[in-house]
Amino acid sequence: MKQLIKLLPLALSIFCYQSWAGEKIDLNLEATPDGRVTIDNMRGKITIIGWDKNLVHVKGEIDDSAKSYEFRNTGNRIMFEVEMPRFDRQIDGGGEGSDLVFYIPKASRLDAEGVQVNFTVSGLSGSTDIDTINGNIVAKNLSQEIELRTINGSIDSENLSGEIEMTTVNGSISDSHSEGVMELTTVNGPISSVSSASEVEIESVNSVIDVNFTTIQKLNIRSANARIKVGITELAQRSHINVDSVSGQVELSLPTNVSADFSVQNHAGGGISNSLSADKPHRPKYGPGRSLDMSLNGGNAEVSITTVNAKVSLKPN
């Protein structure tokens, strides 16, 4: 009997239902303040908001085609999963997807994934990991480790801090006011960011990169067929800027009194234009291309730009 009493709270913390088309739900589960929350939903719209209560609350409508859903507490982890019928494996199945809003403890470690899902997530200070295939991600006011990934969709972020990683294949990344260490990757989509991140890695193919940083310690850009426009208000002590680009153009704007050693190599066409000083690029004795090596105001930072078939412009802010 004692054993049964011990198991009773656990039994009460599991909701596992057969669902019907467009079922509306409004459920709560007690949660630990910094526990894991996992959300697995195939289609629809998911909003996740961090709050001060030690409770996971979910409200909204389950996918029309869903077979069942499960909402349960397994100790340190709250799990919500919508199960779809096996015949509905195709992404473009009929009916409406889920439309759900979750409120979770703000220090939770969130792990959410879907196939055709638009995610909106905000107000979390634990780690955040979002994965979707066909869908957009909107992320605001997140901190710690943040990973946002989509294949076919855009990512809009605001006020992120910590270790940030955003990846999309077919879509844009638009970021503002983020700080910390940031990694942005697109294959066929523009990247824009106005942030105070200290270490930034950007990788892109076939796109426009337009980024502005306040104080940067380390910037690494790799691109193919991209127009790159970088503005930096201040270079931190011994900072390192590296840009590798094949085709396209590179425009780098730096403070007027920038203290840095520059090494700009331009291979096979393009050209180098320098408005930071009177230094002129050199032509190699043999073969195409240009190069510019110069040291300005004591050479505290290091700027290295290598391009193939791309024009480089160095400008004062």
Added chain:
Amino acid sequence: MKKPNSIDQMLADERQFPENMDPPRDLWPGIEQAISRHQQKSSKGLSVNYKIALSSAASIFVAVLAIQLFNPSQSGLPQTPSDQGQSNSGINALVKTFEHEKQQMLVLFKDQPAAINDWQPQLLELEAAATSLRQALNNDPNNAVLIRMLGNTYQQQLDLINRVHAPQWQKI
């Protein structure tokens, strides 16, 4: 002192055991669970084979880069035609390795639907970038930055193929 058993005695003892011995409990449910756990784990990201393939490609790239960095032209010694030939063969080895990995991946994912339809033009863009880099390397075969860029461009191709065929979404 224990008396050693005679052969007859040992054979007689052996006959007493049943022909097949069953374990005290059914182990198959546990084994099955462990196998499915392992499959789930490996389907979460890149397959183990591809992690090995990618890391081997990366290590070959690092090795080629090291050859480039320590070759005579980088150390200030005059460069001979044989040095240049060596550099070219190093780059060719790098390209061959990545192309091989790429072809293997394309074959592996041949019958698998991609998450997006227009990923091939992006792959062509990256291939065009690799061609431009190789042309630039013809003029400057010992340029370590260009070799690194070439390696990155190939890595981006592998990442693209893998990403659009990511096993995470295939399992749902």
